[in-house]
Amino acid sequence: MNQISDTQFQADWLSLREAADHAARDAALLARAAQCVPPGMRVLDLGSGTGSTARAFTGAGYDRVQWCLLDTDEAHLQVAKARHPMADCVMGSVTDVEALPLEHVGLVTASALLDLMSMAWVDALAARLGQAGIPFYAALSFDGRMRWEPPIAADADVTEAFNRHQRGDKGGQAAMGPDAAALTAKGFEARGFAVTLAGSDWVLGPDDAALQDEFVAGVARAAAEAGEAQAESWAGVRRKAARHTALRVGHKDLLAVPMGHKATAG
Numbered sequence: 001m002n003q004i005s006d007t008q009f010q011a012d013w014l015s016l017r018e019a020a021d022h023a024a025r026d027a028a029l030l031a032r033a034a035q036c037v038p039p040g041m042r043v044l045d046l047g048s049g050t051g052s053t054a055r056a057f058t059g060a061g062y063d064r065v066q067w068c069l070l071d072t073d074e075a076h077l078q079v080a081k082a083r084h085p086m087a088d089c090v091m092g093s094v095t096d097v098e099a100l101p102l103e104h105v106g107l108v109t110a111s112a113l114l115d116l117m118s119m120a121w122v123d124a125l126a127a128r129l130g131q132a133g134i135p136f137y138a139a140l141s142f143d144g145r146m147r148w149e150p151p152i153a154a155d156a157d158v159t160e161a162f163n164r165h166q167r168g169d170k171g172g173q174a175a176m177g178p179d180a181a182a183l184t185a186k187g188f189e190a191r192g193f194a195v196t197l198a199g200s201d202w203v204l205g206p207d208d209a210a211l212q213d214e215f216v217a218g219v220a221r222a223a224a225e226a227g228e229a230q231a232e233s234w235a236g237v238r239r240k241a242a243r244h245t246a247l248r249v250g251h252k253d254l255l256a257v258p259m260g261h262k263a264t265a266g
Contacts, residue, residue: 014049033255048089051067071090111139112139117170123187141184142177142250147247158219185197205245
């Protein structure tokens with residue numbers, strides 16, 4: 001798939017999932033994250049895409065937050081700039097922790113990102129944010145749970161294969177996958193942060209058939225790559241039934257506040 005079509009697919013997927021993401025976020029944890037930002041400071045959003053995290057804050061009433069949106073995709077940043085003209089949009093990789101632009105930053109955020117990152121990355125980020133005294137808010141980390149109603153026999157095997165795939169190599173290091181929230185909590189706690197975890201499950205029904213359909217297709221591709229022979233036939237059944245199916249996908253939100261910060265995480 002060429003870069004243009006891949007970018008368009010990603011943009012379509014981000015748009016498709018945004019309403020479910022916003023509904024799933026733990027409202028209390030989002031509020032506490034917003035309250036961590038001192039006046040005059042900004043929020044750095046890692047892997048920002050088109051700015052969904054900024055829109056989640058705005059939708060919750062935190063519309064005076066100043067944003068720095070960091071992403072590797074220029075097309076996504078162009079959309080983000082159009083939708084958030086006051087934001088600073090920066091081309092950059094989240095993997096280079098030492099290069100993250102933390103000047104005048106009062107909070108670092110990420111959404112649906114931790115699953116793709118390694119424990120070494122978490123350790124490096126916790127060390128840098130600990131030195132700078134900056135809290136970290138990470139939402140919508142997949143935790144390995146997928147449950148369909150009504151169930152079919154292959155659900156468990158496909159889910160297991162998908163989770164195995166998620167723990168595979170992502171950019172040269174093993175990704176945390178479904179263990180991301182728990183491992184990130186341990187990594188930040190080891191650096192003296194107070195950490196709170198909260199559930200942020202997608203709860204989808206027949207009205208979300210388009211999102212269910214695309215999600216199932218992605219799960220099946222990954223499960224097949226992990227060697228699950230039933231993945232394709234499972235996806236065919238699941239996609240046909242999307243308009244008559246309920247789906248819960250497990251996610252976790254995390255807030256880590258460094259020792260001595262005015263905010264607390266407990």
